Amino acid sequence: MxxxxxxxxxxxxxxxxxxxxxxxxxxxxxxxxxxxxxxxxxxxxxxxxxxxxxxxxxxxxxxxxxxxxxxxxxxxxxxxxxxxxxxxxxxxxxxxxxxxxxxxxxxxxxxxxxxxxxxxxxxxxxxxxxxNMFPVETARSIAAQLILGLSYLHSRGVCHGDLHIHNFLIYGRxxxxxxxxxxxxxxxxxxxxxxxxxxxxxxxxxxxxxxxxxxxxxxANELADPTIKISDYGTSFVTTTTDNNPPPELCTPTLYLPPEVLFSDDRTVIMPLAADIWTFGVNLYEVLGERTLFETFTCDRDDILADVISTLGLPPQRWWDTWANCGEFFEEDSEWRKGGISRVYDPVWRPLRQRMWDMGRGETPERCEWDVRGGEMRALEELFRGVLAWEPKERWTAEDLVRSEYMVKWALPAWERQRRRQGEAALAPA
Missing domain, CATH: 3.30.200.20 (Phosphorylase Kinase; domain 1)
Incomplete structure (x- = not known):
């Protein structure tokens, strides 16, 4: 025929x-x-x-x-x-x-x-x-708006599924x-x-x-008092799933995928809201700084995993055991489970705290624009460690973000000051 x-x-x-x-x-x-x-x-x-x-x-x-x-x-x-x-x-x-x-x-x-x-x-x-960098007060306000927006999504049981910086819209004039x-x-x-x-x-x-x-x-450095919207719900879903109705596959760009997906560990149940939290954290670093948190020249999963490990330290043993290509980047030694790791090839070991100072806010604590003495960078580091926990069940929730020290002391007050300024501008005579 x-x-x-x-x-x-x-x-x-x-x-x-x-x-x-x-x-x-x-x-x-x-x-x-x-x-x-x-x-x-x-x-x-x-x-x-x-x-x-x-x-x-x-x-x-x-x-x-x-x-x-x-x-x-x-x-x-x-x-x-x-x-x-x-x-x-x-x-x-x-x-x-x-x-x-x-x-x-x-x-x-x-x-x-x-x-x-x-x-x-x-x-x-x-x-x-x-x-390419928001002013400090603007960055704080944007962080607060994104945290509140994510909290609203998760309070409605909605997993965004594709949280990345291009889906954070800035509303202008x-x-x-x-x-x-x-x-x-x-x-x-x-x-x-x-x-x-x-x-x-x-x-x-x-x-x-x-x-x-x-x-x-x-x-970015010319933006003042922007209003943020979290957009693109084409891959979003409600998380009221059962074993007979598993959550849809995440459509997140590879660089922002959580480790449980990158390692493809069949024994790990994908927790959609926890996956959202990881992706949000990786993108929040990029919003607040002028570079990506994880840096590779490719979107190869092995390259990304190596850089994640060089940032956060050792993954759970069960994940490490499933990573067939780990030897291309690292070699185990007698001190492995005690916290030691020997680098064989790139990436260079550059832990999270170092990357905090590499955000572009200043090369050293003395030069950093952020309120070091008041503990802002320390509180922000605590936030990142909470949302970037290896184990999904150990990650902060959106409500943990809302209650975090960084949100309460720095981000939310900046957003509230912005709202007052916008309210005063609306009431001012033309």
């Missing part, structure tokens, strides 16, 4: 950098969106692009009913029937729970969701309102008063033609041009 299924060439489009993978414009893939498109009975008009990922494109749209700008996330067609992101956002937007937890404000509110049909299938659309032309004057608008390798027109499966993301970046 003849197979009439059309074979897709390996490459259909000439690639463009800094835009979504154009090969994703196919049946089941991205919707071919262009500036000026209108969706949901003409309510939302596409004005600019905010970003993209492997499973969606995110657009700045004008809500014609309410005369404001919103973020519109358009999922690839094959994800529409599988995605539970709208369900997660509706759960987290339940007003009966919001008022009881201060962290609800750090989760974006789902304003609308609908589907659209296009040449590549049916797409789910979600709509919500829209120097309001642009609702700008017309599209004024928006393009302030923020550059650039496109690149979409060209097929065979010379055929890209339509209908791809747009005639790709849009570069809206350049709204601000140097």
């Amino acid at each position: 003849a197979n009439n299924t059309e074979r897709r060439p390996e490459k259909v489009y000439f690639p463009n950098i800094d835009v979504e993978n154009l090969e994703g414009y196919m049946v089941g893939g991205y919707h071919p969106t262009v500036i000026g498109d209108s969706f949901h009975e003409g309510r939302y008009e596409i004005v600019h692009k905010l970003g993209f990922g492997g499973y969606s494109t995110i657009w700045l749209a004008r809500d014609r009913h309410l005369q404001r700008y919103v973020s519109l996330k358009i999922l690839i067609a094959r994800q529409t029937s599988e995605s539970n992101e709208a369900e997660m956002l509706r759960l987290l937007s339940d007003r009966s729970f919001e008022s009881a937890h201060p962290g609800h404000r750090f989760v974006p509110r789902l304003l609308d969701d609908f589907t659209l049909d296009g040449p590549n299938g049916r797409h789910l659309c979600l709509e919500w309102s829209s120097n 309001n642009i609702d008063h700008l017309s599209p032309d004024e928006l393009y004057t302030r923020y550059a608008f650039n496109t690149a033609p979409v060209r097929r390798v065979d010379g055929a027109p890209p339509e209908p499966h791809a747009p005639p041009y790709a849009v570069y993301s809206m350049p709204i970046e601000t140097p």
Whole structure:
């Protein structure tokens, strides 16, 4: 029997950098969106692009009913029937729970969701309102907002599943008063033609041009009083699971995966909220400093494990025994279980305390900008050791983070001072 299924060439489009993978414009893939498109009975008009990922494109749209700008996330067609992101956002937007937890404000509110049909299938659309180091006070406030936001998620039983720095959104100035032309004057608008390798027109499966993301970046050291939102719930799930319904696989980038996943120890039950806590801790280091906590030149799991060990010390014996390639990085000696370890190859042994001073806040305790005498760095180190415990059951919970000395003495007061400043600015005469 003849197979009439059309074979897709390996490459259909000439690639463009800094835009979504154009090969994703196919049946089941991205919707071919262009500036000026209108969706949901003409309510939302596409004005600019905010970003993209492997499973969606995110657009700045004008809500014609309410005369404001919103973020519109358009999922690839094959994800529409599988995605539970709208369900997660509706759960987290339940007003009966919001008022009881201060962290609800750090989760974006789902304003609308609908589907659209296009040449590549049916797409789910979600709509919500829209120097490399932060100043010390800003960093503290951001830490408090992220901790409160994570606490809110976990209080609702939601495991985010993909906590990393690119899903921490910084909300800046309001642009609702700008017309599209004024928006393009302030923020550059650039496109690149979409060209097929065979010379055929890209339509209908791809747009005639790709849009570069809206350049709204601000140097971290120029940010003052930012408001943070924890975004992207496409891989989130509620943790009320049973043995017959295990938690979904984590979609966290490899560098941020917890060790129980990296070691692939079948005897360790993955505790989703504890996995979230580990990933949060690794990313919090990056938020507060100007470098990543674990540093490798590759995303190879063995390289990452070696650097984690060089930071935190010895892993549990059962995990070490399952790591087939440990000899490429370390060798055991007679003092191994007493805390000794001999380095054979890189990475250089650089423990957590040293990495605390390598965050970029200062090379020595004397030069560090943080309040050393008052114990801020010590309290922060205690926090990192709590969230980066090897054993999942020994890690701090989100509520432990809220009650931690760092949160109570430094982070939360900075957030409260920011709220007072913002409240005073709102009350000031124009």
